[in-house]
Amino acid sequence: MRYLLLRYNGLYIFDENLENYQFKEIKLDVEDLKNIYKNKLPDKIKEFLNNDDTFIGQKFEGYKYIDNKEIIRKALDKIKDEKYDNELLIDLLKEQISDSVSKDELIIQAINFLDDLNKSLNLFMERFREWYGLYFPEISQEIEDHEKFIKTILNKKREELMENNNIKRTMGGKIFDEKDIEMINYIANKIKELYDLRKKLEDYIEKSIKEIAPNLSEIATPTIAARLIALSGGLKELSLLPSSTIQVLGAEKALFLHLTKGIKPPKHGVIFNHPYLQRLPIKNRGAMARTLASKIAIAARVDATDKKLIYERLKKELEERFNELNKK
Amino acid sequence: MKIRPLKENNRIFIDERGRLYTKNLIEGKKVYEERLVKYNKVEYREWIADRSKLAAAIKKNIGKVPIKEGDKILYLGIAAGTTASHVSDIIGEKGIIFGIDVAPRILRELVPILYDRKNIITLLSDADKPESYLHIVEKVDILYQDVAQPHQVRIFIKNIEYYLKNNGYGFLAVKARSIDVSKNPKEIFNEVRKSLEDYGLKIIKEVRLDPYHRDHAMFLVQNK
Ligand SMILES: C[S@@+](CC[C@H](N)C(=O)[O-])C[C@H]1O[C@@H](n2cnc3c(N)ncnc32)[C@H](O)[C@@H]1O
Numbered sequence: 158m159r160y161l162l163l164r165y166n167g168l169y170i171f172d173e174n175l176e177n178y179q180f181k182e183i184k185l186d187v188e189d190l191k192n193i194y195k196n197k198l199p200d201k202i203k204e205f206l207n208n209d210d211t212f213i214g215q216k217f218e219g220y221k222y223i224d225n226k227e228i229i230r231k232a233l234d235k236i237k238d239e240k241y242d243n244e245l246l247i248d249l250l251k252e253q254i255s256d257s258v259s260k261d262e263l264i265i266q267a268i269n270f271l272d273d274l275n276k277s278l279n280l281f282m283e284r285f286r287e288w289y290g291l292y293f294p295e296i297s298q299e300i301e302d303h304e305k306f307i308k309t310i311l312n313k314k315r316e317e318l319m320e321n322n323n324i325k326r327t328m329g330g331k332i333f334d335e336k337d338i339e340m341i342n343y344i345a346n347k348i349k350e351l352y353d354l355r356k357k358l359e360d361y362i363e364k365s366i367k368e369i370a371p372n373l374s375e376i377a378t379p380t381i382a383a384r385l386i387a388l389s390g391g392l393k394e395l396s397l398l399p400s401s402t403i404q405v406l407g408a409e410k411a412l413f414l415h416l417t418k419g420i421k422p423p424k425h426g427v428i429f430n431h432p433y434l435q436r437l438p439i440k441n442r443g444a445m446a447r448t449l450a451s452k453i454a455i456a457a458r459v460d461a462t463d464k465k466l467i468y469e470r471l472k473k474e475l476e477e478r479f480n481e482l483n484k485k
Numbered sequence: 486m487k488i489r490p491l492k493e494n495n496r497i498f499i500d501e502r503g504r505l506y507t508k509n510l511i512e513g514k515k516v517y518e519e520r521l522v523k524y525n526k527v528e529y530r531e532w533i534a535d536r537s538k539l540a541a542a543i544k545k546n547i548g549k550v551p552i553k554e555g556d557k558i559l560y561l562g563i564a565a566g567t568t569a570s571h572v573s574d575i576i577g578e579k580g581i582i583f584g585i586d587v588a589p590r591i592l593r594e595l596v597p598i599l600y601d602r603k604n605i606i607t608l609l610s611d612a613d614k615p616e617s618y619l620h621i622v623e624k625v626d627i628l629y630q631d632v633a634q635p636h637q638v639r640i641f642i643k644n645i646e647y648y649l650k651n652n653g654y655g656f657l658a659v660k661a662r663s664i665d666v667s668k669n670p671k672e673i674f675n676e677v678r679k680s681l682e683d684y685g686l687k688i689i690k691e692v693r694l695d696p697y698h699r700d701h702a703m704f705l706v707q708n709k
Contacts, residue, residue, distance in 0.1 A: 163619045164621070165620050165621050190620075194617065214647075215616060215620070224616075226646045229647055230647070233647070233648065241581070243599070243603050246607070247599050247600065250596065250607055253589065257589035323508075455706055
């Protein structure tokens with residue numbers, strides 16, 4: 158019997174007592190090294206193998222291995238003063254980094270961008286309303302929704318707006334000349350474009366999330382699905398979480414206060430925005446959140462593996478639970 | 486300003502104000518936002534204790550720092566290489582660091598540094614599966630671990646079993662919060678100490694890293 162240890166530069170073949178060894182130098186490239194990471198034996202190694210060979214610590218599909226610490230230490234003791242090929246190992250690392258970029262990372266970036274965009278829009282709108290208020294405060298007071306406000310005043314003069322909105326008198330200043338109005342309008346146009354961008358981004362996120370997590374999107378809604386993935390760091394990461402954690406994702410601060418200061422634990426995190434929770438009386442939301450989180454956990458697990466469509470059944474169970482709680 | 490070697494390790498330096506330095510292996514190049522200073526024609530990189538747990542441990546009197554020129558080091562949780570770059574300065578061209586990290590995103594920042602510092606090799610791997618780097622890593626003089634994971638002690642011991650030479654040294658940076666947020670850090674550090682001792686490691690020193698790193702401790706141990 159022989160013990161084998163595959164290294165980046167060749168094969169160490171040890172005798173049964175690990176006293177003596179032979180080294181077969183084999184040139185391995187990035188692809189070979191990637192295979193080793195995936196527990197696949199590169200083909201060019203196979204020709205050196207016998208049937209009863211045992212790999213030391215290394216699990217390759219279809220080959221024997223031994224997991225004994227003493228043996229591993231003894232084998233490693235023989236390996237000294239290796240000359241590493243830095244270029245090769247950097248290439249390998251770069252390949253692995255590039256392989257690791259996945260669709261859910263794109264969605265996470267998009268969601269984070271959306272959050273930044275919303276923050277910026279709020280900031281801009283607060284400032285813009287103050288500015289515009291010098292010109293025509295009444296219309297700003299009348300329309301609360303930022304986006305609607307911008308779309309209403311866009312490219313319109315005060316007189317026109319007064320007429321359309323039945324406003325008889327304004328407290329707005331009288332000093333505005335062409336260039337003042339032009340500037341305000343220019344900004345309003347740019348802000349409107351940002352609202353268009355937001356819509357586009359939301360559509361993009363919805364479409365992408367439905368592709369990578371069809372079941373989760375149906376159960377949680379696409380928006381909440383995307384947020385859950387962003388909060389957990391990826392679809393795979395989400396699929397590994399217990400449903401009790403999923404239930405409070407996005408409420409970390411409240412959870413932390415609960416654990417350290419003994420304040421009441423949070424009942425729900427981002428799933429709070431789910432239509433089912435929103436429509437229930439407050440006292441029943443905790444129970445609904447538990448059910449929802451457990452269905453989300455199932456959906457995420459399926460989406461992270463084979464993406465078989467199972468949401469019909471989950472949706473029905475969710476609906477039944479909702480109806481039950483809604484009657485209470 | 487005067488820069489002199491520490492008595493505990495002549496490849497780590499200190500100035501009158503207590504700031505730490507290492508000799509820059511790659512002259513003219515920074516790794517993070519550290520200062521470069523010239524003293525007696527030699528270029529040093531400041532080693533900032535707020536950024537590096539090892540620097541903080543030295544400031545908190547961990548005592549002897551058994552990292553020597555030419556040493557081989559297994560570094561778990563190498564991240565962007567802040568601390569590892571100083572270790573790379575200490576061990577010099579004849580030494581080697583095997584850096585391990587699971588997070589591709591942070592390793593992306595490390596890649597440019599690897600082109601300069603030929604004594605660092607880095608693998609995208611899970612330190613909880615030491616068998617996954619048996620084809621590259623060798624027996625090492627030092628194991629350094631900073632992974633901020635709940636099961637960090639188990640990871641540390643597994644890697645010692647595989648890779649640390651007899652009588653080799655291990656540094657374990659422990660973040661109390663990542664083990665259990667609800668427990669008192671002191672309690673957690675005591676538990677860590679106990680598991681290390683139960684495994685048969687000799688604890689040479691344990692220091693708290695406050696105020697540089699809150700609720701962190703560094704253990705220096707020696708293998709059987
Ligand atoms: C606090 S950072 C390390 C900072 C670094 N030691 C320094 O001082 O420059 C922790 C690192 O451990 C990595 N990590 C966490 N779990 C790991 C594991 N199981 N295997 C390898 N690396 C891990 C993380 O990706 C992260 O980059």
